[in-house]
Amino acid sequence: MRPLSILCLALALAGVSISALAQDDDDAPPLSTQTQSDDAKFIAYNEPTLAFTHAEIVDGTGAAPLFDQTLVVTNGRIAAIGPSASVIVPSGATAIDAHGQTLLPGFVMAHEHLFYAMGHGNYASMLYSFPRLYLAGGTTTARTGGSMSPYGDINLKLAIDRGDAIGPDLDVTGPYLNGAGLPILKMHALTGPDDATKTVNYWADEGATSFKAYTNITRAELKAAIDTVHARGFKITGHLCSVTYREAAELGIDNLEHGFAVMTDFYPGKQPDVCPPHSQTALADLDIHSAGMKSLIALLVKRHVALTSTLTVFETFTPGRPEAPEGARALLIPELRKYYEDNWTDTQTRDNNKPYAVIFPKMMKLERMFVAAGGTLISGTDPTGYGGVVPGYSAKREVELLVEAGFSFRQALEIATLNGARFLGRDKNVGSLEIGKRADIAIVTGDPVRDPTAVEHMPLVFKAGIGYRADAIIESLNGQVGLY
Numbered sequence: 155m156r157p158l159s160i161l162c163l164a165l166a167l168a169g170v171s172i173s174a175l176a177q178d179d180d181d182a183p184p185l186s187t188q189t190q191s192d193d194a195k196f197i198a199y200n201e202p203t204l205a206f207t208h209a210e211i212v213d214g215t216g217a218a219p220l221f222d223q224t225l226v227v228t229n230g231r232i233a234a235i236g237p238s239a240s241v242i243v244p245s246g247a248t249a250i251d252a253h254g255q256t257l258l259p260g261f262v263m264a265h266e267h268l269f270y271a272m273g274h275g276n277y278a279s280m281l282y283s284f285p286r287l288y289l290a291g292g293t294t295t296a297r298t299g300g301s302m303s304p305y306g307d308i309n310l311k312l313a314i315d316r317g318d319a320i321g322p323d324l325d326v327t328g329p330y331l332n333g334a335g336l337p338i339l340k341m342h343a344l345t346g347p348d349d350a351t352k353t354v355n356y357w358a359d360e361g362a363t364s365f366k367a368y369t370n371i372t373r374a375e376l377k378a379a380i381d382t383v384h385a386r387g388f389k390i391t392g393h394l395c396s397v398t399y400r401e402a403a404e405l406g407i408d409n410l411e412h413g414f415a416v417m418t419d420f421y422p423g424k425q426p427d428v429c430p431p432h433s434q435t436a437l438a439d440l441d442i443h444s445a446g447m448k449s450l451i452a453l454l455v456k457r458h459v460a461l462t463s464t465l466t467v468f469e470t471f472t473p474g475r476p477e478a479p480e481g482a483r484a485l486l487i488p489e490l491r492k493y494y495e496d497n498w499t500d501t502q503t504r505d506n507n508k509p510y511a512v513i514f515p516k517m518m519k520l521e522r523m524f525v526a527a528g529g530t531l532i533s534g535t536d537p538t539g540y541g542g543v544v545p546g547y548s549a550k551r552e553v554e555l556l557v558e559a560g561f562s563f564r565q566a567l568e569i570a571t572l573n574g575a576r577f578l579g580r581d582k583n584v585g586s587l588e589i590g591k592r593a594d595i596a597i598v599t600g601d602p603v604r605d606p607t608a609v610e611h612m613p614l615v616f617k618a619g620i621g622y623r624a625d626a627i628i629e630s631l632n633g634q635v636g637l638y
């Protein structure tokens with residue numbers, strides 16, 4: 155059994171002229187390119203003009219749901235949204251009766267990975283299965299949360315941009331910017347601030363558009379990394395430990411991963427630049443209504459530091475939580491499925507996991523306190539841990555967990571869509587169902603406002619107006635996660 159400290163997280167009423175719609179770098183490649191690929195069998199709709207009629211719409215802006223709506227897509231973009239009684243379906247459009255279904259914006263997830271943690275420090279690239287599964291699970295835009303094989307991730311991003319592979323649009327985060335002392339062989343250990351500058355510049359030149367500091371980085375290395383990333387026009391996040399949230403905010407970091415779960419600000423006897431052992435257990439003892447905690451939240455809000463909620467991966471460490479759904483487990487190769495199921499059983503009774511029974515509800519409360527104080531919460535799924543967070547299922551689960559945390563469904567959806575798009579600078583193009591934006595649309599059967607588990611029933615996912623058969627994509631990958 156690997157110790158938790160390493161295993162943990164290592165891991166948008168009227169029609170508009172289409173010619174007036176902005177065309178920019180984020181447009182999808184020509185349809186012809188996409189249909190030529192081997193994935194054409196997964197495409198259910200690829201028409202120049204589509205109209206969803208009689209749909210419920212939750213648009214991702216936090217607005218109240220709208221009922222009996224018609225949404226028109228032309229050339230991959232949203233051309234009209236409004237009451238079905240007043241929006242005219244263009245002649246020649248393919249009409250899809252969406253009565254009983256709800257249209258959501260495609261998820262914008264900010265902490266995904268393109269590798270699977272295989273155990274014993276092996277992180278295998280999933281450049282084939284994961285992008286397909288992310289898309290099938292409703293994620294149409296993703297930022298990776300740290301790379302174990304940066305060239306693979308960057309080349310996949312470019313292949314998706316060209317239409318040679320299906321998957322979400324990607325912001326690729328470079329290799330983990332870590333300090334010395336963490337025994338993960340695939341990670342470089344920075345040798346100081348100059349190395350941090352050199353490493354950031356190298357990977358920015360190679361195509362990384364995001365960076366992430368990791369648990370053992372020093373304040374000096376983090377400062378050098380932050381300054382260099384900002385000079386390159388990008389953003390940097392951190393899954394920190396050696397550096398406190400307060401220190402990182404004061405150094406100018408843009409984002410912190412895992413909500414408040416990995417802060418060491420309140421760890422008794424915390425030494426500068428040192429990641430203390432069992433740091434997460436400090437959260438178990440923390441008074442979340444203390445003056446110190448309120449002050450930290452106020453600082454993060456003042457400095458515009460976004461937090462990424464990754465409740466999905468922490469759920470897997472928490473006793474008494476459900477096992478990953480059968481469909482998710484069926485995606486794993488048999489050895490990994492057994493590894494996950496054995497670990498899940500152990501997690502229910504193991505001493506190491508007991509604090510999470512206290513930590514997990516505290517994480518949820520702190521994320522709501524942060525948002526109530528004006529903070530920007532974005533979300534991701536972090537498919538690491540011991541393997542229970544599986545793309546295709548994970549983003550839906552994150553939305554359910556945000557609702558369980560106390561957010562309304564429309565708030566949870568905004569966190570999982572528009573907030574992420576704004577953070578990534580992509581909100582003019584994606585993140586909500588609004589006229590002029592790209593038609594990235596997840597179709598859910600049922601009403602997720604009344605019952606958030608409806609998100610689990612998502613037969614179709616549209617990216618740039620192309621509709622993919624989500625269930626067929628997922629089924630095609632059964633028993634393959636772990637292979638490629």
Ligand SMILES: [Zn+2]
Nearest residue numbers: 163165299536
């Ligand atoms: Zn991660």
